[in-house]
Every structure is written in structure tokens, then in C-alpha cells.
Amino acid sequence: MSENIETLQRSTRVIPAPPEMKAQAHIQDYETAYKASIADPEKFWEGIAKELHWFSPWHKVLEWNYPWAKWFLGATCNISYNCLDRHVQTWRRNKVAVIWVGEKGEERIFTYAELYRQVNKCANALKELGLTKGDRVTIYLPKIPEQIVAMLACARIGVIHSVVYSGFSAPALQTRIHDCESKVVITADVGYDRSKTIPLKPVVDEAVANCPTVEKVIVVQRETTSTPIQAPKEINWDDLLKDQSTKCEAEQLDAEDPLYILYTSGTTGKPKGVLHVHGGYMVGTYITTKYVFDLKEEDVFFCVADPGWVTGHSYIVYGPLLNGATILTAEGKPDYPNPGRWWDLIEHYGVSTFYTTPTAIRLLMKYGEDWPAKYDLSSLKILGSVGEPINPEAWEWFHRVTGGTKPIMDTWWQTETGAIMVTPLPCVDLKPGSATRPFLGIEADVTDREGNSIPHGGGFAVIKKPWPSMMRTIYKEPERYLLYWNTIPGVYTAGDVCHKDEDGYMWFMGRADDVVKVAGNRIGTAEVESALVSHKAVVEAAVIGKPHKTAGEMIKAFVILKQGQTESPDLIKELKNHVQQELGKIAAPREIDIVQSLPKTRSGKIMRRVLKAKELGQDPGDISTLDE
Ligand code: PRX
Numbered sequence: 169m170s171e172n173i174e175t176l177q178r179s180t181r182v183i184p185a186p187p188e189m190k191a192q193a194h195i196q197d198y199e200t201a202y203k204a205s206i207a208d209p210e211k212f213w214e215g216i217a218k219e220l221h222w223f224s225p226w227h228k229v230l231e232w233n234y235p236w237a238k239w240f241l242g243a244t245c246n247i248s249y250n251c252l253d254r255h256v257q258t259w260r261r262n263k264v265a266v267i268w269v270g271e272k273g274e275e276r277i278f279t280y281a282e283l284y285r286q287v288n289k290c291a292n293a294l295k296e297l298g299l300t301k302g303d304r305v306t307i308y309l310p311k312i313p314e315q316i317v318a319m320l321a322c323a324r325i326g327v328i329h330s331v332v333y334s335g336f337s338a339p340a341l342q343t344r345i346h347d348c349e350s351k352v353v354i355t356a357d358v359g360y361d362r363s364k365t366i367p368l369k370p371v372v373d374e375a376v377a378n379c380p381t382v383e384k385v386i387v388v389q390r391e392t393t394s395t396p397i398q399a400p401k402e403i404n405w406d407d408l409l410k411d412q413s414t415k416c417e418a419e420q421l422d423a424e425d426p427l428y429i430l431y432t433s434g435t436t437g438k439p440k441g442v443l444h445v446h447g448g449y450m451v452g453t454y455i456t457t458k459y460v461f462d463l464k465e466e467d468v469f470f471c472v473a474d475p476g477w478v479t480g481h482s483y484i485v486y487g488p489l490l491n492g493a494t495i496l497t498a499e500g501k502p503d504y505p506n507p508g509r510w511w512d513l514i515e516h517y518g519v520s521t522f523y524t525t526p527t528a529i530r531l532l533m534k535y536g537e538d539w540p541a542k543y544d545l546s547s548l549k550i551l552g553s554v555g556e557p558i559n560p561e562a563w564e565w566f567h568r569v570t571g572g573t574k575p576i577m578d579t580w581w582q583t584e585t586g587a588i589m590v591t592p593l594p595c596v597d598l599k600p601g602s603a604t605r606p607f608l609g610i611e612a613d614v615t616d617r618e619g620n621s622i623p624h625g626g627g628f629a630v631i632k633k634p635w636p637s638m639m640r641t642i643y644k645e646p647e648r649y650l651l652y653w654n655t656i657p658g659v660y661t662a663g664d665v666c667h668k669d670e671d672g673y674m675w676f677m678g679r680a681d682d683v684v685k686v687a688g689n690r691i692g693t694a695e696v697e698s699a700l701v702s703h704k705a706v707v708e709a710a711v712i713g714k715p716h717k718t719a720g721e722m723i724k725a726f727v728i729l730k731q732g733q734t735e736s737p738d739l740i741k742e743l744k745n746h747v748q749q750e751l752g753k754i755a756a757p758r759e760i761d762i763v764q765s766l767p768k769t770r771s772g773k774i775m776r777r778v779l780k781a782k783e784l785g786q787d788p789g790d791i792s793t794l795d796e
Contacts, residue, residue, distance in 0.1 A: 178667070178675055179560035183598040186573060189549075190595040193462045198596050198605065205608040212609045213239070213636050216455045217447075220490070221245070221254050223420040230634065235653030235660075237634040239448040240423035247427060247450045248291075248324035249418035251489035252284040264494045267468075267517060268313045271360040271500035276313055280492070283317070289412040290321035296412070297352060297384050301326030301419060304429070306350040308332045308341060308372060310359030311499045314388045314405060315475045316485050318354050323427055323446070326419040330429045330441070333476030334359050334366075336752040338374035344431045347441055348643060349381040354405075357387060357394035362504045369395055423447025429643050430478055432583040433692035435682045441643030442478075442583045450490060452587035452637025456607060457487030460577050461521045461550050462594045468547070470496040470514065471523040477689070478583040479554055483523060487587070502528050507535035511543040522570075523552035523577075527687040529562045530718045540569040550594060552577045555688030556720045557676050563600035578603045580629075580676050582662060583690070584652065586637030590629075590674050602673045610635055614668040619656045622668060628680060629666040630659040682776060684713030684721050689754050691723065693776060696757065699750035700725060703743055705733040710766045711757065712780040725757040726766060726779060735762040769793045 195201050205212040210229040217226075217240060226243035255261065266278040278286070299305065305322050307329055309315040315331070322329040332344050334356075345353060353376060359366040369387060376382045387397055388405040397404055427446045431439040457463055469488045473479035488495045496517050502510050510532075514522060532539070551566060551574050558566075558578055567576055580590040580603035590612050592604040606612040611632040614622045619630070638660070642648040655661040663683065667675040679685065682693040693711040700709035708728040716722035727743065729735065740760045748756040767778040770793060781788035 178602070178669070179563075179600045181560075181600055183567075183575075183600070185575065185595050185597055189462070189575065193594045194459050195593050195608070196595050198593055201608055202605070206611055209609045209611075209633060209635075213451060216609075217451045217636075220250050220450060220454060222423075226423065232634055235650065237448075237638060237640070238424050239451075239634075239636045243423040243447060244420045245423055245447050245450065246324065246326075246418040246421050247446050247486060247490070248287065248320045250450055250454075251320060251486065252280065252287060253418060255280045255492045256284045260492045263492065265489060266313060266316060267494065267496045269496070269498040269513060270312070271363070271504070278313060283320075285414040286313075286317045286409075287320040287324060288414050288416040289409045290317050291324040291416040292412040293386075293408045294321055294327060294352065295325060295416070296408075299325065299327050299351060301421070301425075302328065303352075304328045304330055304348040304350040305352045305354060306330045306332055306341075306345045306348070308334055308336075308353060308355045308368065309388065310334045310356055310366075310368065311474050311476075311497065312356065312388065312390075313497075314354070314356070316497075319428075319475065319481075319485055320489075324416060324418050326421050326425060328426045328429055330431065331476055331481065332431065333474060333752075334368055335476070335754055337749055338371045339749070340751045341371060342375035342378055344439065345375060345379045345382065347431070347439075348429050350379070351381060352384045352386065353382055354386045355388070357389050358391055360499065362501055365391070367394075421446050424640070426640075428481065430481065430583055432478070433683055433690045433695055434648065435692060435694060437692070437694040437698035439692070439695070440645065440648055442639045443641050443643050444586050444637070445640055448636030448638070449586050450486070452635065453482045453487035454490040456588040456591075457483060457491050457493070459593055459608065460579060460588055460591050461523070461552065463488075463491050463493055463521070465492070467493060467520040467549070468496055468517055469493045469521045469523070470498075470510075470517070470519040471552075472498070472502070472510065472525065472528060473523075473554075478586075479523075482587055483554075502532055503535065507532060507539045508542060511540045511545065514545055514548060515543040518547040520547055520549045521552065522548055522550075523554065525555045525688045526553055526558040526562050527556065527719050529553070529558070529566045530720075533562060533565050534718070537565075537569050545570055548574050550575055550577060552579055554579045554581070556685045557678060558601060560600040567600070576600075580664075580674070584639045585631075585635070585662075586639065587635075589631065589635075590676070599669075599673055602669070602675045604673050606674075612674065613659075614666045614674065615656060615659065617656060619658050624668050624670050624672075626665060626667045626677075628656060629662040629664040629674070629676065630656055631662065632659050678721075679713075684711070684723055686713070686716075686721055686723060686754060687719040691755050693723075695751060696723060696725065696747060696755055699747045699755070700727060700743060700757075702750060703746045705729055705739060706743070708766060710774045710776055710779055712776050712783065714759070714780070714783060716758075722759070723755065723757040724759045724761070724783065726761050726763045728764065728766065729762055767791075768795045770795050
């Protein structure tokens with residue numbers, strides 16, 4: 169981890185929780201509720217778990233064999249049952265579960281009963297293909313309802329889903345399919361981006377060509393003119409589901425049975441397969457959705473994430489459906505066809521909870537306040553932000569254009585934590601730019617390198633005790649899991665630098681390791697470096713994150729060329745394209761500098777923080793280990 173713990177400028181404004189909101193909130197007094205929850209976390213989590221359905225009860229809440237945790241031991245459950253069956257057995261049967269709006273303005277609405285039928289059909293179809301409990305399925309779909317159906321169908325029969333964001337390129341997809349040895353890949357012919365058609369099946373064709381474990385590819389056909397399906401390996405989604413029964417009993421799974429693997433970037437070139445399980449993840453996502461967004465029966469919950477990332481898993485699919493909520497999900501960009509897109513959806517569907525990202529807010533800020541002012545946003549109750557630090561200026565803008573009274577929940581968490589960890593609740597006083605205090609049952613803190621709590625000041629964000637929705641391991645790489653709990657003795661190290669103020673409010677300031685957050689997307693510098701050096705002209709590369717006005721951070725690469733190669737604008741362009749082809753558009757460097765040497769330690773490790781300090785004109789800190 170970097171030795172530098174910078175302190176960013178912080179806003180001193182305090183915005184008291186709106187009294188009328190506090191008076192009707194699920195949690196009205198944070199201090200009392202928090203104290204009680206951490207006095208006996210197992211009792212707290214057990215109480216929450218009892219709000220959900222279990223086929224058989226646990227005999228022990230937690231087995232903590234440091235750093236390995238098991239929650240709800242001996243219990244059987246199924247998250248898909250809790251998202252669907254639990255509601256279709258009640259009046260919620262005909263409540264709207266999902267409103268989907270496509271890029272071209274199409275609308276599809278699923279009641280809980282309809283979603284249940286689709287999921288059951290899909291689950292039966294997957295069974296027909298021979299999938300059984302523990303098998304893996306890769307879902308590489310654009311943001312369409314079939315993504316949600318496929319995830320819940322896998323969960324229903326105990327199959328582990330691995331959703332891969334549809335912006336990843338063929339080699340990146342291949343690595344992810346290969347690592348978890350998926351038997352089936354679910355994809356679509358195309359996705360859309362600002363009205364451009366993005367072919368997806370050719371990406372899958374290329375990836376699957378080198379993945380011998382893949383037996384079948386299921387294709388959602390969105391366009392009539394797309395490439396024909398190559399039978400027998402490829403099957404059309406509609407054909408496969410058409411005659412399936414709408415009943416498929418949810419598998420009674422052990423609480424610790426895996427639910428999904430989600431690949432995320434770390435500090436090496438290989439993505440990490442973060443593994444979550446049915447029981448604990450269900451409890452964590454259920455209660456955070458309910459308390460953080462103060463979810464009520466009549467709410468419409470609009471989360472702008474893509475289910476390709478963890479926010480989509482936890483706060484489009486699982487958390488809201490566990491609560492029987494109505495979700496709005498929309499394909500496409502916030503400024504297409506115009507910058508009123510999301511405000512229009514909020515007005516049209518009467519959205520009450522709007523969960524978005526700092527990058528999207530900063531993008532919308534650029535178009536000015538006239539756009540939100542055109543729409544009736546009075547249905548909004550609670551706002552949310554996630555994925556990267558939100559600068560006070562963006563916070564204030566978001567607050568102001570939505571009426572100036574709606575609280576913003578700045579939620580800090582990670583793929584690994586499964587659910588929100590540090591966040592305001594609607595009853596908590598806010599400070600723009602701070603994620604405020606830990607969620608109930610979570611002992612988050614800021615410590616020094618030795619794990620000593622810092623009363624106030626800068627340090628490392630840590631979590632001191634296990635929690636139900638924590639990842640259980642890194643798939644096939646338990647040694648990488650151990651690193652989270654070994655880096656600072658006795659605690660889970662998040663990898664973030666954080667400042668704790670006099671009121672115990674936490675201000676997350678960015679990553680302490682070699683992870684860059686581009687528009688909230690997590691990119692490992694090592695992944696980009698290895699993509700660069702796979703180009704024939706490159707001998708060595710170093711990548712840093714550099715502040716960017718809209719995206720928060722952007723990727724900058726420093727590259728040493730092989731002998732005989734000459735620098736040219738065309739070569740730089742080619743290198744950018746090469747990374748895009750290897751990893752995807754989100755990972756392509758915005759700037760590339762050709763250099764003669766890179767700063768290294770005597771043992772040969774590239775000192776990226778020295779490069780970064782130089783780039784930003786800052787003090788590089790301790791450079792005693794620098795070779796030259
Ligand atoms: O650096 C933190 C940042 O995002 C990282 C986790 O990234 P990922 O696993 O992709 O999950 C993103 C969605 C939960 C964290 O280590 N981060 C996330 N939320 C915030 C944040 N940084 C500051 N403030 C936040 N609210």
C-alpha cells in the first residue's frame with residue numbers, strides 16, 4: 169500500500185436529517201440502533217435473517233475461524249425463493265417487480281408473478297441442458313430483463329452465475345469463462361450504445377472458441393437480421409424457454425452454497441473471482457436496501473448500475489427483489505438521446521429512490537441545471553451515490569437540482585463486501601462528500617498500518633469483524649483472499665485510504681493500492697500493463713490513475729518501446745486500440761507517454777506512486793528504495 173495518505177479538501181457543511189423523514193423511517197435513531205447492533209452483532213444479524221424465508225433453521229449464527237467465516241450454519245435457503253416465491257404467495261403477486269426501458273424507448277414490465285414464471289422457465293431450460301447444482305454459467309448480456317431472469321434462474325437451481333459486463337472484449341471474456349469453467353454462456357446478438365448497434369455474439373464466438381468447457385451458448389435474439397444461430401451448440405433463448413413449465417421448485421441449498429462469482433480487478437494482471445453465498449449475501453443485501461433507502465411498499469427504486477457490476481447484483485436484482493420492491497432499470501447512457509433522459513424517467517415512473525454514481529452526476533452537471541428543471545422530480549424521496557468518492561461540488565449540485573431537501577446516501581462498499589458497509593441512513597445528519605458512519609452491525613474503522621484505531625485523521629479503511637455478506641473466498645485462489653485479512657493484523661483491509669473526522673464521519677479518499685477507478689469502474693493497473701506489453705512494439709509499461717474532471721480518474725500509461733520502434737501518433741493510437749481489444753473500452757488509456765525508463769525499486773518493482781507524484785507535480789514521499 170502507498171505510504172502517502174493525502175488529505176483532500178473537505179466540506180464543513182452539515183445538513184440535518186429532514187425531521188419528517190426521520191419520523192417515519194425504519195431506523196429513527198442511528199446512535200442507539202448502531203450501539204445495540206455492534207454490542208452483539210450475531211444477535212443483530214440473526215434478527216434480520218428471521219425476516220426472510222429459510223427451509224430449515226440454523227443451529228449456529230456464525231463460525232469464525234479467522235479469517236474464514238460461515239454464517240447461518242446448517243440452515244437451508246434459496247435467494248431466488250426469497251426474491252420471488254415469498255412474494256407471489258401474497259398480494260404482491262401482481263405488484264410490478266421490474267420496469268425495463270430500452271435504449272430505443274421500448275418498455276417491458278414484469279409483475280412478480282410474470283418474473284416468477286420467466287425465471288422458472290429459464291431454470292427448467294438450464295436443467296434440460298444438464299446443468300446441476302454447483303455448475304457455472306457465464307452471463308454476458310446487455311442491460312435487458314433476461315439478465316435478471318438468468319441470474320435468478322441460476323440461483324434457483326443452485327447453479328453459480330458469473331455475470332461479465334458486456335463492455336468487456338473477447339480476451340477478457342475468455343479469461344473469465346475459462347477461470348470458472350462455465351458449461352453454458354448466455355448472451356445476446358447485440359447491445360446498443362447511443363443508438364449504435366454493438367455486436368455481442370461475435371465477441372462470444374471468439375471467446376468460446378478457446379473455452380472447451382462451454383457446451384452450449386444461449387442467445388437472446390434482439391434483431392431479426394443478426395447472425396444466424398449455429399446449431400447445435402447455439403440455442404435461441406425464446407426457442408429454449410417456449411415450452412418449459414412455469415414451475416421449477418427452488419433447490420433447498422445450504423446457506424453457505426455459492427451464489428455467484430464476480431470477477432473484479434486487483435493488483436495483479438489476473439482478475440479476482442469474488443465468491444458470494446446464498447444465505448449471508450441475502451441477509452446483507454436485503455437489510456441494507458431496506459434501511460439505507462428506507463424502502464417502503466409503494467416506492468419505485470431506480471438504480472442506474474449494470475448488473476455486470478456488483479451494484480447491479482446487489483441493488484438492481486437481489487436487494488430490491490428480496491424486499492418486494494418495484495425496480496426501474498434503463499438501458500443506455502444518461503445523456504442519450506438527451507441529457508434529460510434520467511430526469512424524464514424519474515418523472516414518468518414516479519421514481520422515489522434514485523441510486524446513481526458521481527461520474528454520472530458530473531456528466532449531467534456539464535449540461536446545466538436547465539435539464540433537471542424541466543421535469544417534475546417531486547416523487548423523489550431519497551438519493552444515492554456509489555462507486556467512487558463524490559466531490560462536495562457534485563454532491564451539492566445533485567442535492568440542489570433534485571429539490572434541495574432529499575437526503576443523499578453516499579454508500580461505500582465493494583464487490584468483496586457484497587453489501588453497503590459505510591453509509592448514512594435517512595435519519596443521519598449529512599456532510600457532503602462523506603459516507604458518514606458504518607451500517608448497523610458493521611465495525612468499520614480507520615487505522616494505521618499496525619491496525620491501531622485512529623481517533624481522527626487519515627489512515628486505512630478496515631472492517632474489524634466478519635459480516636454475513638462478506639465474500640467467502642477468491643475462487644480457486646484462497647491465498648488472495650487471505651491477503652485481505654493479513655495486510656493489517658486482525659482486520660479486513662479494504663484497500664482504501666480514509667479520513668475520520670471529529671464526529672467519527674468517514675471520508676473515503678480513493679484506493680491505497682494499484683487499482684484505478686475510471687467512472688467508478690474498477691481497473692487494475694497491472695491488467696492494463698499486461699495488455700500493453702502484449703503489443704509487439706512494447707517492452708515495458710506502467711499505468712497510473714490521474715484525476716479526471718468527469719470520470720474521477722483516467723488511465724495514463726508510460727511505455728518503453730522495443731529497440732527499433734519509433735514513437736508516432738499512429739503508434740499511440742494503435743496501443744490504445746490494442747488495450748481496448750484486449751480488455752474493453754473502459755480500460756483503454758486516455759494518455760500514453762513513451763519514456764526511456766521507469767522508476768523501480770532495487771528489486772525491480774515499478775514504483776507507480778513515484779510516476780504519479782511526478783505527473784501531478786506532488787512530493788513523491790519516501791524514495792529511498794528507488795533504484796535510480
Ligand atoms: O475505492 C472504493 C470505491 O470503490 C471500490 C470498490 O469498487 P467495486 O468493487 O467495483 O465496487 C463498487 C461498487 C460498490 C472501493 O474500494 N468506492 C465505492 N463506493 C465508494 C467508493 N469510494 C468512495 N465513496 C464511495 N461511496
